[in-house]
Amino acid sequence: AQKVTQAQTEISVVEKEDVTLDCVYETRDTTYYLFWYKQPPSGELVFLIRRNSFDEQNEISGRYSWNFQKSTSSFNFTITASQVVDSAVYFCALSETSTYTGANSKLTFGKGITLSVRP
Amino acid sequence: KAGVTQTPRYLIKTRGQQVTLSCSPISGHRSVSWYQQTPGQGLQFLFEYFSETQRNKGNFPGRFSGRQFSNSRSEMNVSTLELGDSALYLCASSLAGVSLGNTIYFGEGSWLTVV
Numbered sequence: 247a248q249k250v251t252q253a254q255t256e257i258s259v260v261e262k263e264d265v266t267l268d269c270v271y272e273t274r275d276t277t278y279y280l281f282w283y284k285q286p287p288s289g290e291l292v293f294l295i296r297r298n299s300f301d302e303q304n305e306i307s308g309r310y311s312w313n314f315q316k317s318t319s320s321f322n323f324t325i326t327a328s329q330v331v332d333s334a335v336y337f338c339a340l341s342e343t344s345t346y347t348g349a350n351s352k353l354t355f356g357k358g359i360t361l362s363v364r365p
Numbered sequence: 366k367a368g369v370t371q372t373p374r375y376l377i378k379t380r381g382q383q384v385t386l387s388c389s390p391i392s393g394h395r396s397v398s399w400y401q402q403t404p405g406q407g408l409q410f411l412f413e414y415f416s417e418t419q420r421n422k423g424n425f426p427g428r429f430s431g432r433q434f435s436n437s438r439s440e441m442n443v444s445t446l447e448l449g450d451s452a453l454y455l456c457a458s459s460l461a462g463v464s465l466g467n468t469i470y471f472g473e474g475s476w477l478t479v480v
Binding site for chain 2: 279281283288289290291292293296298337339341342343348349350351352353354355356357358
């Protein structure tokens with residue numbers, strides 16, 4: 247069965263600190279997609295990044311960077327020089343293929359990490 | 366480009382009533398899926414519609430149902446509401462499905478409180 251583990255539940259940092267959010271996943275699929283979403287208090291899940299299982303190239307986008315390692319089934323997310331506006335709940339999610347025949351839009355989510363950035 | 370739009374944003378219902386939530390996907394997206402978010406269970410997949418047909422379903426009772434219209438707009442219905450149905454209901458859309466490599470974009474959600 248698919249599983250996404252976000253072992254950290256709450257992280258509190260002071261503005262300008264770097265912070266890494268961990269994500270470990272389990273899947274039997276050979277092709278899969280990993281996602282990170284940000285959820286501010288308003289409720290909307292804001293898409294941050296998608297990664298393919300066959301592309302382990304790490305990515306940097308502004309203050310955000312992602313480290314994908316298939317060998318350890320991890321897809322970690324780092325915020326450099328954190329800001330108060332980064333305060334939110336962050337979810338890691340995994341696509342699912344083997345349970346269904348044909349295409350689907352099911353994501354398995356981790357429990358989320360609440361990030362608080364203090365001024 | 367407009368995002369995923371959900372209505373209503375907030376609603377309060379009484380146990381035993383039914384509720385209908387609406388979702389307008391991003392223009393051109395044909396897959397619409399619904400998720401329930403609660404503090405205890407987290408984010409759980411309810412069901413997905415593609416081209417007006419339910420393509421996949423999560424592990425929820427039959428009180429939860431949905432449909433999709435020819436313009437890809439979708440509604441979900443919960444009948445005989447229970448206190449445990451209090452949750453944030455999120456609608457998401459993608460071109461054709463996340464398993465095909467498409468990104469899923471979520472709406473702001475509908476906050477349902479059952480009293």
